[in-house]
Amino acid sequence: MIEAVGLTKRYGAKTAVYNLSFQVRPGTVTGFLGPNGSGKSTTMRMILGLDQPTTGQVTIGGYPYRKLSNAPRQVGALLDAKAVHGGRHARNHLLCLAQLSGIPARRVDEVLGVVGLQDVAKKRSKGFSLGMGQRLGIAAALLGDPQVLLFDEPVNGLDPEGILWVRNLMKQLASEGRTVFVSSHLMSEMALTAEHLIVIGRGQLLADMSVRDFISHNSADFARVRTPATEPQQREKLTAALTEAGGQVLPEQDGALRVMGLPLPRISDLAHGADVRLWELSPHQASLEEAYMRMTQGAVDYRSTADQRAGLQQQLPPGVMPQQQFPAPGQGQPDWYAPPPPQPQGAQPYAPPQPAPGGPNPYAAPPQQPPTAPAAPAAPAPADLNKPEDPR
Numbered sequence: 001m002i003e004a005v006g007l008t009k010r011y012g013a014k015t016a017v018y019n020l021s022f023q024v025r026p027g028t029v030t031g032f033l034g035p036n037g038s039g040k041s042t043t044m045r046m047i048l049g050l051d052q053p054t055t056g057q058v059t060i061g062g063y064p065y066r067k068l069s070n071a072p073r074q075v076g077a078l079l080d081a082k083a084v085h086g087g088r089h090a091r092n093h094l095l096c097l098a099q100l101s102g103i104p105a106r107r108v109d110e111v112l113g114v115v116g117l118q119d120v121a122k123k124r125s126k127g128f129s130l131g132m133g134q135r136l137g138i139a140a141a142l143l144g145d146p147q148v149l150l151f152d153e154p155v156n157g158l159d160p161e162g163i164l165w166v167r168n169l170m171k172q173l174a175s176e177g178r179t180v181f182v183s184s185h186l187m188s189e190m191a192l193t194a195e196h197l198i199v200i201g202r203g204q205l206l207a208d209m210s211v212r213d214f215i216s217h218n219s220a221d222f223a224r225v226r227t228p229a230t231e232p233q234q235r236e237k238l239t240a241a242l243t244e245a246g247g248q249v250l251p252e253q254d255g256a257l258r259v260m261g262l263p264l265p266r267i268s269d270l271a272h273g274a275d276v277r278l279w280e281l282s283p284h285q286a287s288l289e290e291a292y293m294r295m296t297q298g299a300v301d302y303r304s305t306a307d308q309r310a311g312l313q314q315q316l317p318p319g320v321m322p323q324q325q326f327p328a329p330g331q332g333q334p335d336w337y338a339p340p341p342p343q344p345q346g347a348q349p350y351a352p353p354q355p356a357p358g359g360p361n362p363y364a365a366p367p368q369q370p371p372t373a374p375a376a377p378a379a380p381a382p383a384d385l386n387k388p389e390d391p392r
């Protein structure tokens with residue numbers, strides 16, 4: 001198990017990691033997520049004893065990395081696949097590492113086979129593609145058959161077959177009871193690989209929970225409903241019935257309706273009661289990417305000036321409360337986020353939906369009282385994320 005307690009790292013005036021505490025348990029793949037510059041690599045380097053924490057500590061099996069006996073046989077890591085002597089053959093590179101840790105040469109050939117580089121074992125690694133370099137880095141991590149494995153962006157540069165292979169490898173290593181800690185920016189891949197997530201933003205913990213909980217805590221539930229396109233009056237009738245029943249109804253660009261605040265069976269019953277036929281009634285399935293975007297949108301340091309995410313915080317219609325609570329202390333959830341409705345080409349995807357001419361105002365307050373659910377804790381504004389303890 002990897003355990004960080006109050007881990008903080010400062011580089012001069014820059015605080016890369018601040019007061020981070022978490023555990024990475026054996027037997028599952030734990031994903032390590034965070035925007036660029038949020039401190040993932042710094043944390044991994046501290047776990048591996050390559051950087052000293054300014055304060056706090058991180059241990060592996062109860063010991064700091066540097067106190068582990070023959071650490072390479074207990075902990076394997078891929079941090080930077082390019083950190084190899086390019087003039088060496090792949091096999092010689094691994095052989096050098098093996099000899100430093102008393103690992104037999106036959107293990108080198110084993111891991112070359114595991115990562116699929118057996119045919120280029122005698123080639124110099126400077127001629128390797130990005131993906132081949134990643135495979136060599138993974139081979140080095142596996143060399144000591146360690147119980148604890150850290151991978152920083154292991155699928156970077158891999159082709160689809162390679163990505164699938166890494167996914168299965170991570171799962172297999174975890175199923176053997178190993179501790180597997182893996183960072184990635186590929187959310188769809190992480191959703192398929194990891195069971196547990198540790199999410200950081202600006203060096204601080206945002207979430208430490210299962211993938212399933214993370215998605216359900218950070219996504220807005222809604223249903224998509226579609227009435228026959230040939231009968232617009234049915235759509236209006238349904239909108240009125242749903243609104244009267246306390247639902248919030250927004251038009252989607254493709255003609256469907258987005259309905260919040262009503263369960264699917266109730267929507268079906270209301271449609272039936274209003275004598276409206278439905279061509280579609282489907283729950284919105286949030287993705288890990290959507291949940292991640294929502295959670296981290298206030299903790300992104302580097303964003304293109306042309307990036308439309310700057311405007312992705314959709315306003316809730318009056319009376320609608322965000323449903324989710326903060327999953328972890330200290331995290332920031334500045335606003336509500338759900339994917340924008342499909343847009344025609346060239347349209348602003350994050351612009352609020354406009355009322356159809358002569359149609360109902362999508363932002364009209366529903367007649368019922370606003371929900372009385374307990375208010376979520378006040379979300380710190382992005383700039384307040386680190387206050388009052390912001391050491392920067």
Ligand SMILES: Nc1ncnc2c1ncn2[C@@H]1O[C@H](COP(=O)(O)OP(=O)(O)OP(=O)(O)O)[C@@H](O)[C@H]1O
Pocket residue numbers: 011014015016034035036037038039040041042043
């Ligand atoms: N040696 C260093 N000296 C000064 N600042 C550093 C150093 N290493 C990292 N930093 C800073 O610490 C912050 C965290 O960097 P880090 O590389 O850990 O982030 P990351 O989450 O791994 O980013 P990415 O996803 O882009 O790889 C960044 O602002 C970075 O500029």
